[in-house]
Amino acid sequence: MIRSVSEKIAEDTVGVILASHGSMAAGMLDAVRMIYGESGNLAVIGLEDSDNLNEWGKELKKMIELFPMGVLILADLFGGTPCNQCLLNTVERVKNREAVSLIAGMNLGMVLEVLSQRETAEFDELTVIAKEAGKSAVSDCLTRFRPLSV
Secondary structure, eight states: OEEEEOSOOOTTSOEEEEEEETTHHHHHHHHHHHHTOOOSSEEEEEEOTTOOHHHHHHHHHHHHHTOTTOEEEEESSTTSHHHHHHHHHHHHHHHTTOSEEEEESOOHHHHHHHHHHTTTSOHHHHHHHHHHHHHHTOOOHHHHHHHHHO
């Protein structure tokens, strides 16, 4: 199991958990550190072939509980095992109206935007911010810059 939790956990800041197959989430964390620097209230969990799903789910649950202001989970792939485990660990929290959200389709633009806006945005806004940032991070670069090359 690939696991990392930021050293700094502030009780007044929304937590962000990056969940993925393999080391994708850890790679996102490396890129975030390169671009954004160190960020508190950030955790990473990656599922490896040898992992026991029950143990992985328990570790995810512990991570979610680290963040009293709520947690936004960004997963790599809708319907994938990490996303499904995140769903299993959040459905009761949603029923209890706890501040928890799960977005699949994680990309670096999404992660950076969420981290840069979580200090000022309301929790419910972060879900919208994540979805919009994820969509706007996808671009057909050659088509976009074709007018410059003509």
